[in-house]
Structures are given as structure tokens and as C-alpha cells.
Amino acid sequence: IAPTHVQDLDIRPDSLPADIGAAAWQAWQRATESDWASRRAALSLLYRGALSRLVHGFAVPIAASSTEGECVALARAVFSRLGEDSGGARSQYVAQLIEVWVRAVYGLQPPTDSMMQRLCQEFAPHLTAVEPTHAA
Numbered sequence: 001i002a003p004t005h006v007q008d009l010d011i012r013p014d015s016l017p018a019d020i021g022a023a024a025w026q027a028w029q030r031a032t033e034s035d036w037a038s039r040r041a042a043l044s045l046l047y048r049g050a051l052s053r054l055v056h057g058f059a060v061p062i063a064a065s066s067t068e069g070e071c072v073a074l075a076r077a078v079f080s081r082l083g084e085d086s087g088g089a090r091s092q093y094v095a096q097l098i099e100v101w102v103r104a105v106y107g108l109q110p111p112t113d114s115m116m117q118r119l120c121q122e123f124a125p126h127l128t129a130v131e132p133t134h135a136a
């Protein structure tokens with residue numbers, strides 16, 4: 001059974017907007033640079049969306065207690081096994097998004113506007129499954 005949360009983050013698909021990348025970018029743009037809480041919420045939306053897509057779209061066996069590093073390793077293994085990662089693009093995107101998340105949340109180093117915009121724009125191309133799968 002797929003988890004509904006990873007740590008304290010809700011990853012249920014119905015808790016997320018249809019266009020996660022666009023919604024996260026809009027939220028980021030609405031927040032001022034000094035409004036870290038709102039910017040963190042925008043980044044959190046992108047991160048939660050990625051976890052949700054990994055679990056529900058690609059059947060990556062992420063558990064409720066999985067760490068960020070475990071999520072990256074599990075995603076790499078599944079993409080490799082499925083042959084879904086031509087040139088490693090999906091894995092690289094996931095690793096970069098999670099690295100940005102970790103730096104922002106734990107290191108208090110938020111991404112630049114251009115990095116956030118790129119992550120938002122590249123969300124759908126990298127994390128839309130061809131055929132949705134379900135974790136066992």
C-alpha cells in the first residue's frame with residue numbers, strides 16, 4: 001500500500017493541483033523574497049508533488065519514513081530498471097529537486113528565482129508517467 005505521507009508531507013494525488021509545476025511557480029512568484037514561509041510552501045508543493053508522482057506514477061517504493069537520500073536512490077533504481085531514464089534525465093531532475101529542498105529546508109539556502117522557475121518548468125516533462133502504475 002502506497003503511503004499517504006512521507007515524513008509529515010501529504011503526498012496523496014488528490015491533495016495536489018493538476019499542474020504542480022505551474023502552481024508552485026505561481027506561489028513562488030506571489031511571495032516576496034523576504035517571505036520565506038510562503039516561498040518554502042511553494043517549494044514544498046513541488047517536493048510533495050515529486051514524491052507523489054514517484055510513488056503513484058512510477059511505483060517507487062518510498063516509505064512514510066524514507067529520507068531524502070533514500071528517495072533519490074529508490075527513484076534511480078526504479079527508473080533504471082524500467083528503462084524510463086534515457087540519459088539519466090529523470091534521475092538527475094529528482095536528485096536536483098531534492099538537493100534544492102534539502103539546502104532550503106535544512107540549510108536555509110533558498111533557491112534562486114531562476115532555479116525555482118527551471119524546476120517548476122521541468123516538473124511535468126520529467127515526472128509524468130507514460131502509464132500510471134500503482135505501488136504494491
